Amino acid sequence: MQCSKTWIGLGALLMAALAAPAAMAQTVGFSQIGSESGWRAAETTLTRMQAEERGITLKFADAQQKQENQIKALRSFIAQDVDAILLAPVVATGWDSVLREAKEADIPVILLDRMVDAPEDLYLTAVGSDLVHEGRVAGQWLVETVGDKPCNIVELQGTTGSSPAIDRKAGFEQAIAGHENLKIIRSQTGDFTRAKGKEVMESFLKAENGGRNICALYAHNDDMAVGAIQAIKEAGLKPGQDILIVSIDAVPDIFLAMAAGEANATVELTPNMAGPAFDALEAYLKNGTVPPKFIQTESKLYTQNDDPAAVYEQKKNLGY
Amino acid sequence: MNAGIRALGRIAPQLATLAAILILVAAVFPGFFDISLANGRLYGSPIDxxxxxxxxxxxxxxxxxxxxxxxxxxxxxxxxxxxxxxxxxxxxxxxxxxxxxxxxxxxxxxxxxxxxxxxxxxxxxxxxxxxxxxxxxxxxxxxxxxxxxxxxxxxxxxxxxxxxxxxxxxxxxxxxxxxxxxxxxxxxxxxxxxxxxxxxxxxxxxxxxxxxxxxxxxxxxxxxxxxxxxxxxxxxxxxxxxxxxxxxxxxxxxxxxxxxxxxxxxxxxxxxxxxxxxxxxxxxxxxxxxxxxFPPEFNLLIKATIILIILVLQSPRMVAAFRAGRRVRKTAEAKEESAFS
The missing domain is CATH 1.10.3470 (ABC transporter involved in vitamin B12 uptake, BtuC)
Incomplete structure (x- = not known):
């Protein structure tokens, strides 16, 4: 009798032990767009790290910028019966049928970083950054830093027509609206690249009295700011002092510039989209908590006071 | 000497175009030709x-x-x-x-x-x-x-x-x-x-x-x-x-x-x-x-328009018309001259 009870107890324990992993995600498939930018490489690195920390086996598929590869990867994840799928979609449209297949197989899908044009019930949630908010954070920093002093701003936009360029511009303009002393005097595209950022900044400097009319630079990404910093130095001005510099992304190189006092602030577009995604997944599988349809990542502001040299050391090995 | 003049003739349309564009830019942006010396380097838009x-x-x-x-x-x-x-x-x-x-x-x-x-x-x-x-x-x-x-x-x-x-x-x-x-x-x-x-x-x-x-x-x-x-x-x-x-x-x-x-x-x-x-x-x-x-949305449009104008002006038809025009004028001038003499 006693003996059988123990066995039952053991059996129950065993059942519980077997059941527990079912409540926690064990295997997660991750379909990544590719590695077109340093940021995306860092996102991949951080997703692997986050999975490892949580004891999740990550099945990784690099789509090399092709949707058909992503759909293939998703189908193979479904066939392998993974516990969940992370998807960073390369384009917005054309996902309905494969997402439906995942739903029918009862596999929750979480979108990373980009959205899709599909009914909301086909995915569990989307983790991403609010681009308008990023621009707003950058603008607020400048408003607070400048105070009441008049300040002429030049803006290096991203690729014309791209959503980060449109949204980061809009957010920044919202933040400085109502502050008459802050004016955007020149705005031109730098195509998100260092070379164009430098070339366009050179022309800004020439056009604005050798740069003496310019009080601040707002760049839609750090790479353009890094290029612009070189142009400002070559013009004989001190970036970070003569011209304040605020940009977005928080890539490692901007922290080097900040440590050298040549850049003032950057707003982080965190590559850690997987952390919040895994948190939401865990809560969903454990307690059935349905997350909101969009989880906004933090747009953290870094300034020279945040020990940029140390942040650089943290970030430099993430694959940026 | 002759070869030099011929070479200059060959690049004359390009030089004229370049000059026209520089003048156009200077019209839009006064101060374009300003060159100064800063930190031992020449500094100005033409240098750029x-x-x-x-x-x-x-x-x-x-x-x-x-x-x-x-x-x-x-x-x-x-x-x-x-x-x-x-x-x-x-x-x-x-x-x-x-x-x-x-x-x-x-x-x-x-x-x-x-x-x-x-x-x-x-x-x-x-x-x-x-x-x-x-x-x-x-x-x-x-x-x-x-x-x-x-x-x-x-x-x-x-x-x-x-x-x-x-x-x-x-x-x-x-x-x-x-x-x-x-x-x-x-x-x-x-x-x-x-x-x-x-x-x-x-x-x-x-x-x-x-x-x-x-x-x-x-x-x-x-x-x-x-x-x-x-x-x-x-x-x-x-x-x-x-x-x-x-x-x-x-x-x-x-x-x-x-x-x-x-x-x-x-x-x-x-x-x-x-x-x-x-x-x-x-x-x-x-x-x-x-x-x-100008706003960046116009960049490509402006560039394309200018290039189009340049290429149209250089197209064989236009060049032929231009040459013909000049020849007509020359012969007319020659006739006038001979009439006067």
Missing amino acids: ILNRGAPVALLAIGMTLVIATRGIDLSVGAVMAISGAVAASAIAQGLGLAATLALALGAGLLCGIWNGILVAVLGIQPIVATLILMVAGRGIAQLITEGAILTFSHPGLLFIGGGTIAGLPMPVFIWIITGLLVGLIVRRTALGLLIESIGVNLRASRLAGINTKILLVAVYMASGLCAAMAGVIAAADIRGADANNAGLWLELDAILAVVIGGTSLLGGRFSILASLIGAMIIQSVNTGILLSG
Whole structure:
């Protein structure tokens, strides 16, 4: 009798032990767009790290910028019966049928970083950054830093027509609206690249009295700011002092510039989209908590006071 | 003396166009011609044009030779990315400046040999042959940089992009000297004539005893070398090799520079000087747009419109009409003169 009870107890324990992993995600498939930018490489690195920390086996598929590869990867994840799928979609449209297949197989899908044009019930949630908010954070920093002093701003936009360029511009303009002393005097595209950022900044400097009319630079990404910093130095001005510099992304190189006092602030577009995604997944599988349809990542502001040299050391090995 | 006047006549339309564009830019942006001396370097928009135009000018030198053989080299932008990546990774591994430059330029030559063999030996059409490297080359560059922007701070390498001699930026010297050298080599020897003959009629040239294969490979190698120099300059300029963006779409600007320079895509007669002026025309338009302060949505539209006007003015029909007009006027003048005398 006693003996059988123990066995039952053991059996129950065993059942519980077997059941527990079912409540926690064990295997997660991750379909990544590719590695077109340093940021995306860092996102991949951080997703692997986050999975490892949580004891999740990550099945990784690099789509090399092709949707058909992503759909293939998703189908193979479904066939392998993974516990969940992370998807960073390369384009917005054309996902309905494969997402439906995942739903029918009862596999929750979480979108990373980009959205899709599909009914909301086909995915569990989307983790991403609010681009308008990023621009707003950058603008607020400048408003607070400048105070009441008049300040002429030049803006290096991203690729014309791209959503980060449109949204980061809009957010920044919202933040400085109502502050008459802050004016955007020149705005031109730098195509998100260092070379164009430098070339366009050179022309800004020439056009604005050798740069003496310019009080601040707002760049839609750090790479353009890094290029612009070189142009400002070559013009004989001190970036970070003569011209304040605020940009977005928080890539490692901007922290080097900040440590050298040549850049003032950057707003982080965190590559850690997987952390919040895994948190939401865990809560969903454990307690059935349905997350909101969009989880906004933090747009953290870094300034020279945040020990940029140390942040650089943290970030430099993430694959940026 | 006569030859000099003839050469000037050849580039007169390009010079006129360049002057017109510079005047146009100066009208939109007063202060355009202001040049000052700051920190021992000349500082002003005309200097920017000479400096920023360096990559396209270098590409245009090689492209002119290739186009003269009735070929085309679409891979130059990707070759720029490769040589920049090679230079950055070589210097990062502690190689000296000479070795780094040798490797970077060697990479360009190698790319040129590859293109040349595809075209000259295997007989693949140049546009297709070089398209292969245009696509694959950027991938090779990304492999070298491992997808990141490979930064460096070697003063010697940086000097190539940002250093100055007598106040003028180094890239300006590089493209002008390269242009002069190549111009002298092709015009003071029979080389230029041989290249033109390949473009006019490959078979006839071969039958006439020209080693067309070697010459074709050499022409693509020259293009690769020019692209490699442009790549090193572009990388040194931003203190890093950006495999994704270095030289992106510059092959098209280079081809445009050659076309504006009046060299026919059908091969044959070419002028390196005219192509270089073509490159400066393109850069003047670019810099002018940046200085003008128009919203960026108009950039491409303005550029396209100006290029269209230039090409229409240079089109055979327009040139013929212009010449005819001048001849009519001349004969009319001559008649008047004879009537008076």
